Amino acid sequence: MKVLLMSHGTRGDVQPYVALACRLMAVGHDVTLMGPNSLWELARSAGVPYVPVVDGPLELLADPVVLRANEDCRGLRGAVRGMRWFRRNRPYYVKLLEDLIAKVQGLPRPDVVVFAPWVQAHHLAEWLKVPAVPVCLQPGWVPTPDFVNPLVPVPLPASLSGASYAYAEWLVRLLYGSSVTRLRRALLGLPNRARGPSILFRPDGRPATVLQAFDPGVLPGAPRYPPTTHTTGFWHLPITDEWSMPADLRSFLEAGDRPVYIGFGSMVVSRSVARSRAVLAAVRKAGVRAVIAADWGGAMASEQEQCRGSDDVFFADEAPHDRLFPHIAAIVHHGGAGTTASALRSGRPQVVCPFTFDQPFWARRMHALGLAPAPLPQNDLTADRLAAALRRAVGDGQLKESAEQFGLCSLTRDGVGRAVEVLESVVESS
CATH class of the missing domain: 3.40.50.2000 (Glycogen Phosphorylase B;)
Structure with a gap:
C-alpha cells in the first residue's frame, strides 16, 4: 500500500x-x-x-x-x-x-x-x-x-x-x-x-x-x-534511543524534588516579557522547582541568563515529551492536542493555560476529568493564579491518582x- x-x-x-x-x-x-x-x-x-x-x-x-x-x-x-x-x-x-x-x-x-x-x-x-x-x-x-x-x-x-x-x-x-x-x-x-x-x-x-x-x-x-x-x-511517536538526555538536565532532575514542566509550544505571545516574569514569579510563589521550555514562541529569552545555575529553574532546549514527562511532577501547557496527549499518557496532573481554537476545549475536558485545576486562560494568567494552580497540581492527591489511572488507560x-x-x-x- x-x-x-x-x-x-x-x-x-x-x-x-x-x-x-x-x-x-x-x-x-x-x-x-x-x-x-x-x-x-x-x-x-x-x-x-x-x-x-x-x-x-x-x-x-x-x-x-x-x-x-x-x-x-x-x-x-x-x-x-x-x-x-x-x-x-x-x-x-x-x-x-x-x-x-x-x-x-x-x-x-x-x-x-x-x-x-x-x-x-x-x-x-x-x-x-x-x-x-x-x-x-x-x-x-x-x-x-x-x-x-x-x-x-x-x-x-x-x-x-x-x-x-x-x-x-x-x-x-x-x-x-x-x-x-x-x-x-x-x-x-x-x-x-x-x-x-x-x-x-x-x-x-x-x-x-x-x-x-x-x-x-x-x-x-x-x-x-x-x-x-x-x-x-x-497517535504517539514510537519511543527510541535516538535522544539522550543532556547531562545538565539530568543533574537538575536528580538534584531535588520532581519539578513541574512549563511550556506553551509554538504559541507566540505579544507581551512576552511580562508573561515570562509572571511564570517565574509563580514558580517561586508556589515553592516548586521547574523545567521551562527554553523558547515557547520567543518568550523567556530575556530570563534565561538571570536563572543560569539556579537550583529551582532549568531552561530546557527541545526535549521529547515522552522522555521528559515521566520525570515531572505536573505539566503546565497551552492545551494543544499533541501536548495534551503526551500529558495524559504520562499520568501526571496538568495545569492548562489555553490560548485559542481547540485549546479551551482540552482545558475544560482535563478539568472535567479530574486531571487538572480549572482552566487558566492566557489572558487571565498572573503570578498568583498560576502559583495557586501549581500548588494544587503538585499537592492534590486526588488529581495525582486520577492522572495516574488515566495514564495507564492511555498506554493500552x-x-x-x-x-x-x-x-x-x-x-x-x-
Whole structure:
C-alpha cells in the first residue's frame, strides 16, 4: 500500500502524521509525508520520506493580527478577531495549496491520501482518483448531536449541537474563499463536487472515511458519530534511543524534588516579557522547582541568563515529551492536542493555560476529568493564579491518582495501530 500523508502547521499538527508514517512503514507500507519546510528535521529524525512544501501560514505566527486572535478568540469580540485571522492567512493557504498541487504531480501515484482538513487535499485525491481520508486532531469537524462544536467561540444551547458543526466547514470557506473552485478548474481540471468542498464527503456525495486521532475517553459522554468515522486514540511517536538526555538536565532532575514542566509550544505571545516574569514569579510563589521550555514562541529569552545555575529553574532546549514527562511532577501547557496527549499518557496532573481554537476545549475536558485545576486562560494568567494552580497540581492527591489511572488507560490504546487497520480497509475496498 502506498500512502501519501499531507499535513501542515506547527510541530503539534505534523507530529501525529510522523507517528502514523512510522507505524505504516513498520508493517511494510510505502509512505511519503508532505509538510512544511521548517519541520523537515522532525521527519528525517524518524526516518520518514518527506517532501517539504512552503511554510506559508507559519510565516505569520508573529503577525499582530494573528497574535491578537491567538491570545483571545472567545466570545463575540474574539470571533471578530478570528475572522480577521482567517482573512489575513488566506493568501498563505492558497499559496500552500498551489505548492501541494505542483509537487504532487512529481510523485508516484498513491493508493490513498491522508490529510489535515486545513490542507484540503481531498481535491488532489479526487484528481489522482484515489480515496481521501481526513484526519481530525480535535473534535469539531464531524457532527454529533451530543455536544456543541468546541471550535465555536461563543456559547450555544445544546439544541444547536448538530447544527454547530457547520462552523468548521464555514471556516475553511472563509480561509480559502473562491480559490479552491478556481484551482480545481485551472490546475486539476475538476468540476464542482456533488456535496460542495466538504472533507466529509466523497466526490460522488457518499460519506467519506474519517479518522479522529484522539482518545474517545476524553470526550463528554459517549458521542454518536457516523459509522464511517473512527475515533482511534491519540497517535504517539514510537519511543527510541535516538535522544539522550543532556547531562545538565539530568543533574537538575536528580538534584531535588520532581519539578513541574512549563511550556506553551509554538504559541507566540505579544507581551512576552511580562508573561515570562509572571511564570517565574509563580514558580517561586508556589515553592516548586521547574523545567521551562527554553523558547515557547520567543518568550523567556530575556530570563534565561538571570536563572543560569539556579537550583529551582532549568531552561530546557527541545526535549521529547515522552522522555521528559515521566520525570515531572505536573505539566503546565497551552492545551494543544499533541501536548495534551503526551500529558495524559504520562499520568501526571496538568495545569492548562489555553490560548485559542481547540485549546479551551482540552482545558475544560482535563478539568472535567479530574486531571487538572480549572482552566487558566492566557489572558487571565498572573503570578498568583498560576502559583495557586501549581500548588494544587503538585499537592492534590486526588488529581495525582486520577492522572495516574488515566495514564495507564492511555498506554493500552494503540491509536496508530487502529488507524493503519482503517486505512488498509479503505484501500482494499476501493
